[in-house]
């Protein structure tokens with residue numbers, strides 16, 4: 001399990017961090033964007049984020065050549081609500 005830190009800098013999206021964003025309609029439930037270790041962006045729209053920040057199922061970077069595949073936890077997910 002990999003801990004991803006909360007990214008609070010609007011100008012820098014560092015690798016291995018996450019950022020809160022609005023989910024798709026109709027409910028627009030909060031979800032997150034994360035950045036893999038190569039700095040690729042990945043939406044968690046199709047994942048479940050538990051109260052403690054644990055993401056299920058495991059995460060696969062959408063960039064084809066990347067191969068980043070991990071179980072992650074979003075640090076401070078609840079606190080950042």
Ligand SMILES: [Zn+2]
Nearest residue numbers: 036040061066
């Ligand atoms: Zn990647």
